[in-house]
Amino acid sequence: MAVDGNWTLTMTTPMGERNATLSLTASGGTLTGTQGAEGNTAEIFDGTVSGDNVSWKVSITNPMPLTLEFTGTVSGDSISGEMGIGPMGSFPFTGARA
Numbered sequence: 443m444a445v446d447g448n449w450t451l452t453m454t455t456p457m458g459e460r461n462a463t464l465s466l467t468a469s470g471g472t473l474t475g476t477q478g479a480e481g482n483t484a485e486i487f488d489g490t491v492s493g494d495n496v497s498w499k500v501s502i503t504n505p506m507p508l509t510l511e512f513t514g515t516v517s518g519d520s521i522s523g524e525m526g527i528g529p530m531g532s533f534p535f536t537g538a539r540a
Contacts, residue, residue: 444494444516444518445466445468445473445491445496445516445521446466446467446468447465447466447539447540448463448464448465448466448539448540449463449464449465449466449521449537449538449539449540450462450463450464450537450538450540451463451464451477451521451535451536451537452535452536452537453525453533453534453535454533454534454535455525455527455533456527456530456533457505460479461479462477462478462479463477463478463479463540464476464477464478464486464537465477466486466489466496466498468491471490471491471492472489472490472491473486473489473490473491473496473497473498474486474489475489475498477498477500479502480504482502482503482504484500484501484502485500486498486499486500487499487500487501494515494516494517495513495514495515495516496512496513496514496515496516496521496523497511497512497513497514498511498512499511499512500512508527508528509528510525510526510527511525511526512524512525512526512535513526514535519538519539520536520537520538520539521535521536521537521538522534522535522536522537523535
């Protein structure tokens with residue numbers, strides 16, 4: 443699938459730009475993998491893929507416990523979309539194949 447592989451993400455957040463690494467594997471309509479930032483790595487969950495559209499969630503503990511909800515589109519070696527941060531709203535993210 444076009445989404446499989448390693449990605450580097452840049453997320454625009456209320457605390458400024460944050461960088462993360464993302465490793466994705468698609469199987470049927472299910473998306474699995476890991477996401478890491480600032481020395482911490484977590485399994486993604488509730489991941490789905492439909493054509494070029496992807497979505498997943500990841501729980502973080504730093505700077506505070508939150509579940510981040512990503513929805514995006516893969517186009518070749520680029521990925522972009524929105525990251526939902528619960529009550530703080532949604533913010534854009536972009537990424538490139540690593």
